[in-house]
Amino acid sequence: MATPAPDATVGTAPLVRLEGVRKVYPMGDVEVQALRGVDLEIHEGEFVAIMGSSGSGKSTLMHILGCLDRPTAGRFYLRGRDVSGLDADELAQIRNETLGFVFQSFNLLPRTSALENVELPLLYAGVGGRERRARSSEALLRVGLGSRMHHHPNQLSGGQQQRVAIARALVGRPRVILADEPTGNLDSGSSVEIMALFQALGATGITLVLVTHEPDIAQFAGRVIVMRDGRVKEDRRQTPRPAVPEAHPAGETAP
Amino acid sequence: MNPLETIRMAVRALLRNKLRSFLTTLGIIIGVFAVIAMVAIGEGAKVQVEQTFASMGSNIVIVMPGTSTQGGAMGGMGSMPTLTWDDLKALRNEASALKAVAVQMRTAAQVQSDDQNWTTSIIGSSPEIFEIRSWPVEDGAPFTTSDVDVGAKVAVVGRTVVDKLFGATADAVGHTIRIKGVPFQIVGVLAKKGQSAMGQDQDDQIFVPQTTWQSKIQGGLQKFIQGAIFASAVSAEATPRAEAQIKDILRDRHHIDVGMDDDFSVRNLSDMANAVESSTRVFTGLLASIAAISLLVGGIGIMNIMLVSVTERTREIGLRMAVGARRRHILAQFLVEALTLAIAGGIVGMVGGYYAAQALSQAFGWPMLFRIETVFLAVGFSAAVGIVFGIFPARKAAQLDPISALRYE
Structure with missing residues (x-):
């Protein structure tokens, strides 16, 4: 076991470091090699887009980065701490404290207000009711949904639902937000809005990792990692294209 | 959380x-x-x-006379009088676990007031019966031991009897009723008791002194009791002891050898309960x-x-x-x-x-x-x-x- 790096070195050490990470799934008699040795560093404040065709291993990589799965071999250091050998409850704690998730299908609880959806991570963090509500309202304000806190998901547009999900990812004050095809279910207008929101969040220092197969979306990121056959095929930095939403049909603006 | x-x-x-x-x-x-x-x-x-059951009297022990056997055919329990007035005296004097002992002889007869008539149970007994059956006299007073001694024509009646003969609200004490044509003065009315465990209306009864019952209502046997003996034990715990004493005394008095059946039966209400x-x-x-x-x-x-x-x-x-x-x-x-x-x-x-x-x-x-x-x-x-x-x-x-x-x- 590597000794966890003290917090003082966090600024210089990478936030995420993968060393020879492999993931093998048994599928009956055959073993599927989803990741065949990935070395990767992501630093604090980066906006990374992971691209690749289906079966390239990008989703598996995302699951490992999100502490939803453990590598079969290799090491995964998150904030200098080796998390590749932790058990399910320890990983749940890391997800709760350090990570935020945004999914393609939003995954909001139905018939539950936006505010209560956003409160969910804080509920498991043991935050008291009053503070929970205050922080959740703050997060909803941050994604521009201040006036829709008590709306249920079925009263919100797709873009608004995804913004609720982003507020939910933000509310636990994570170091990294992992977004899995966050614009996959949205029209292009809403997609640009969401990307603008991500860029705004990135500007405040939050690290973003985005899985997408759309090059249009990847161009809003500052770094693009292309996966193929379980390996990193390409890793390039670029000048992100600023996302400029055309108009706001809801009449609300993201900060 | x-x-x-x-x-x-x-x-x-x-x-x-x-x-x-x-x-x-x-x-x-x-x-x-x-x-x-x-x-x-x-x-x-x-x-x-x-x-x-509690209303039927606390710690009650009932002694029933035995069966008659004629030509090998057994009669039912109580079909032959086997209990004598001397047995009653012996139980009163010798059974230390008994608090009170009384006979209860029952027959049905027609009773009349001035303008009504009714057929009911006429019970011959002594004043102890009211204590044994824990049945207070509500109006008037129970008849006394001296009433029993002289064979007085007095009666203690149940509520239902009053209802039928005088009406629900009437004060019956002091009135005269005729039982089998014989005039009896009502000295007391019993408190309402309701149905027995067997569903009989316990208030539909008239109690008269046992001597009067024998001479005026149902003549006949002199030596034997035409009914049962009711007794109460000194306490609920003493009930089994009271039963044993009754059996010992009666078997001894009836000269029943060891191994022979009793010619009487002893029951207690707690068994029935x-x-x-x-x-x-x-x-x-x-x-x-x-x-x-x-x-x-x-x-x-x-x-x-x-x-x-x-x-x-x-x-x-x-x-x-x-x-x-x-x-x-x-x-x-x-x-x-x-x-x-x-x-x-x-x-x-x-x-x-x-x-x-x-x-x-x-x-x-x-x-x-x-x-x-x-x-x-x-x-x-x-x-x-x-x-x-x-x-x-x-x-x-x-x-x-x-x-x-x-x-x-």
């Missing part, structure tokens, strides 16, 4: 599907409803039986098994719906895990949902059962008794059902893999 939050979350989840939650818990509601209603009425009936109570217990046992079956069926209903719910909410479970729920959080969430359904069902069933029992008892005049223990029993059983049948679906939910749960379609 504190327990209160978990409960709040469970209630909210259940309220999201109100109709389904209600239907799920219906099994428990009906089970508990039936049990509470039946137990309340059953307990009421049991207490009524107990009170009836026990017989009634044991049948009540069988009844209660049957009710309990019906309750167990209905709770089992209710529990299976809950488990079924919880399993459906876990499958339906697989993505929700995946999401909760992704945002930091540990396995025990998920386990607790689903277990508390099952528990909430079961306990809510138990409470609704209990309240419903209580009012149903009340309505039934009002409609049919059945007594009911609702014990506070029943509340804890009903809620406790429902909770146990919730845990037993909720644990499996909850474990299933908690053991889901977050990735496949999130991807579940």
Whole structure:
């Protein structure tokens, strides 16, 4: 076991470091090699887009980065701490404290207000009711949904639902937000809005990792990692294209 | 996450599907409803039986004369008088465990007031009978030992007799009634006693001194008692001892050798009460098994719906895990949902059962008794059902893999 790096070195050490990470799934008699040795560093404040065709291993990589799965071999250091050998409850704690998730299908609880959806991570963090509500309202304000806190998901547009999900990812004050095809279910207008929101969040220092197969979306990121056959095929930095939403049909603006 | 939050979350989840939650818990509601209603009425009936026996007199021991045997055909118990007036005296003097002893001789006869007539039981006895049967004289006074000695034509009558002869509100004391044409003066009216354990109206009786009964009402045997001996033991605990003493004295006096059958029988009311109570217990046992079956069926209903719910909410479970729920959080969430359904069902069933029992008892005049223990029993059983049948679906939910749960379609 590597000794966890003290917090003082966090600024210089990478936030995420993968060393020879492999993931093998048994599928009956055959073993599927989803990741065949990935070395990767992501630093604090980066906006990374992971691209690749289906079966390239990008989703598996995302699951490992999100502490939803453990590598079969290799090491995964998150904030200098080796998390590749932790058990399910320890990983749940890391997800709760350090990570935020945004999914393609939003995954909001139905018939539950936006505010209560956003409160969910804080509920498991043991935050008291009053503070929970205050922080959740703050997060909803941050994604521009201040006036829709008590709306249920079925009263919100797709873009608004995804913004609720982003507020939910933000509310636990994570170091990294992992977004899995966050614009996959949205029209292009809403997609640009969401990307603008991500860029705004990135500007405040939050690290973003985005899985997408759309090059249009990847161009809003500052770094693009292309996966193929379980390996990193390409890793390039670029000048992100600023996302400029055309108009706001809801009449609300993201900060 | 504190327990209160978990409960709040469970209630909210259940309220999201109100109709389904209600239907799920219906099994428990009906089970508990039936049990509470039946137990309340059953307990009421049991207490009524107990009170009836208590009203028949405390620590009563009844000695019945024996059977007659003619040409090998046995007559029924009491068919031949075997008890003598000397036996009565001997019991009074020798049985230390007896507090009071009296005869009770019964016959049916017509009685008349000035303008009414009625046929009822005429009982010949002595004043002790009112003590033995713990039956106070409400108006007037019981006849006395000297009335017995001189064979006075006085009578103590029951309420029903007063009703029939004089009307419900009449003051009968001092009036004269004719029994078999013989005038008797009413000296006392007995307090209302209601039905006996066998369903007879105990207030439909007239008591007269035993000597008068023999000379004016039912002449005949002189040496033998044409009826039974009623006695009361000094205490409830002394009842078995009193019975043994009666048997010893009578066997000795009747010269019955060891190994021969008694020519009399001794019964006590607590034996009879026990017989009634044991049948009540069988009844209660049957009710309990019906309750167990209905709770089992209710529990299976809950488990079924919880399993459906876990499958339906697989993505929700995946999401909760992704945002930091540990396995025990998920386990607790689903277990508390099952528990909430079961306990809510138990409470609704209990309240419903209580009012149903009340309505039934009002409609049919059945007594009911609702014990506070029943509340804890009903809620406790429902909770146990919730845990037993909720644990499996909850474990299933908690053991889901977050990735496949999130991807579940």
